[in-house]
Structures are given as structure tokens and as C-alpha cells.
Amino acid sequence: MLLLIPGPVQTRPEVRAAMAVDIAPWDNDFAPEYIAIRETLRDVAGGIAGRHVCLPLQGAGHFITEAAIRTFIPAAAAGGGKLLIPMNGTYAERMARLAREAGRTVVELPAPDSRGVTPEAVAAALAADPAISHLGVVYSETGSGIVNDVPALGAVVRAAGRRMIVDAVSAFGALPFSLQAQPEVDAVLFTSNKCIEGLPGIGFAICPAERVEAAAGNAGSWSFDLADVYSTAQRAGWGSFRFTPAVQALHAFGVALDIFIAEGGQPARLARYRENCRILYEGGRALGLRPYLDWENQGPVIVLFHQPEHPDFTLQGFVDALKRRGVLISNFHNTAAPTMRIGCIGHVGPDEMRFALGALRGALEELGIRQRDAA
Incomplete structure (x- = not known):
């Protein structure tokens, strides 16, 4: 069967075969493999060792998106800033719902689902409301097929002195992105089952380490706290986990990632x-x-x-x-x-x-x- 959906995607036989193993995620033999995945993903995202970190989380893209919102934007009740979201697709709507249900304040920027939002529209919205701290944007909107120009939007956000969260779930690995070129980004988010062509089960956030450190205590959730993922890695090592992961999916993702690099x-x-x-x-x-x-x-x-x-x-x-x-x-x-x-x-x-x-x-x-x- 030829699978033509935007995720989970058609995978190579050797990626599927990598699932057919029993692995203990806390075994010392698996730790180097996990560390290598985190470091490779940081590099693919244009990150720098010692400055940027890869923070995995079990679950779907919605999980890692909610975790980033909770981690980097304090709740409204705690004086957190507002999240501006260009509403030009289904996944923007979902980001807005995740933020609201986490107690964050959302500012919707109306936009058609037939083209990317313009930098001028985002600049105007940021200028109109100084309380907006972050732009949340879907890079590749699979509801319609459009692409939002993340580098151009990032330049506007950077000029305004604000921050940015990038939902790159169906973009990462295909559309260009660099954390070095976009220092305004708090997190670029993606999963194991899209353009790297792995299997479902793991979400990833690549973030500036200093921003994660400053975000400790914001999340209001143990499960969805990227700062806790970071502190666990610092305490127990970068080959460690907080909770039992989808380890076979992670192992298969490592195979897919090697193929991605080789291609x-x-x-x-x-x-x-x-x-x-x-x-x-x-x-x-x-x-x-x-x-x-x-x-x-x-x-x-x-x-x-x-x-x-x-x-x-x-x-x-x-x-x-x-x-x-x-x-x-x-x-x-x-x-x-x-x-x-x-x-x-x-x-x-x-x-x-x-x-x-x-x-x-x-x-x-x-x-x-x-x-x-x-x-």
C-alpha cells in the first residue's frame, strides 16, 4: 500500500525493521544512541553545541507544541505575555486551543488559508499590542498546503524584540531552518514521523539552553515541562529519560535520521x-x-x-x-x-x-x- 498522507508517512523497510527489537531505555548500551540522536537533531536545526539543546517528549505533535507554550510563556494568572497566532489553518487553530486551555492569552491574527501570512501583518499586530511576548506560527500548514515564511516572520519578531515558537512538525527536515540565523526562536518543534521519515511516538523541541533555564517553573505541568526535561538531562545525563519513552520508535528514528543524512x-x-x-x-x-x-x-x-x-x-x-x-x-x-x-x-x-x-x-x-x- 502506498501511503500518501502528511504523516505518519511511508517509511523504508529498514526503518520498520528497527522496531522489531526489545530495548531497555535506561540500559547503558542505548544511552550513546539516544545522545547521538539529540546531537544530530541539534545540528540539523542549525544549533550549536553548548548553546542549544534537543528536548524530546513522548507523544504527538500537539504534545510538544503544548509543552513549548507552557514552558516559554507563563500563565496569564502569573503575568505571562500574550501569544500572537496567525490563524491561516487548522493547526494554527489547534495551537490557539492548546494555549487557551493551558491558561495562556491568545491574540488571533486573521489570515486566509490560501497563502502564508505577511511579515507586514505580523509587524502591525506586534506594534498594536506591546503585551504580546511571542509569535506562534505553523511553518507548514497541512490543513491547506501553504507555507508561512518563518525566516521573514522571524526578522520582524527579532526587530520588535519579541520571541517566537515555531511549529515545524511537517516542515522540519524539508524546509530550511537555522537557530543560529534566528536567535529570536525559543523552540522549533517537530516529530519523528514526518519529513525525517521515522515512525510516530516522539516529539522534539530544539531550544536555546539559556531560554530553557530561565523558563523553570512556568509550565504548571510535570509531563509538559521542557525545563524539567532539560534539568533531568543535566542531572542524570543526556542519555537519560524522565518517563518510559516509545523507545522502539526512537531506535527506528535513529535509523531514519542516518538515512536522512546520507541522502x-x-x-x-x-x-x-x-x-x-x-x-x-x-x-x-x-x-x-x-x-x-x-x-x-x-x-x-x-x-x-x-x-x-x-x-x-x-x-x-x-x-x-x-x-x-x-x-x-x-x-x-x-x-x-x-x-x-x-x-x-x-x-x-x-x-x-x-x-x-x-x-x-x-x-x-x-x-x-x-x-x-x-x-
């Missing part, structure tokens, strides 16, 4: 995903499907097409017809308009994308939808 790292991965995206975008249009985004706003992670306006079309029926042809896509959408979500990331390349286009054609024909009907 050429972020530039090579971005090039492959962009080509996947181009093939899918152009091929879908040739089938009569209408992309949700204009090409100039299309990110490399996921392509959305409008659902055909045809009486015999249902999204689940289409997903089932694709699955019979060996391709699995999401059976839901996050946009106001009915759309179809097809991922471009994971262990897939041009051949797989062309195979998927053949499956798309066959599924449309099975449902009795011709090219002109799909448009």
Missing part, C-alpha cells in the same frame, strides 16, 4: 518533495482536478484538490476506490470547501507519484467521473 539532508529532501509535489499538482490538473492553492502558494508537503462536483462523488467512496488500487489518502479535510488531501512526503519519489496519478485516474473512472466532470 543529503534538508536540501535533498526538499528537492525530492518539491518534485513529488510538482508531479502531483500538474498530473491532478491534467485529470481535471482543481488545486485548492495557486502554484505560487503551494508548499511541498501536501496538495489539496477540490472535490469533484458530481452526484456520484463521495470522499470516502473515492478513498476506498483508491485503496483498491494500492493508494491510501486521508478520508477527511480541514478546509471550509470540500477538498481531497494527498501527501507528497515520506519514502516516495517520482515513480510513486506517477503510480498514484494512475490510481487517481482509475478511481475517478470507477465512480463515473470524467475529466470535464471533475473540473
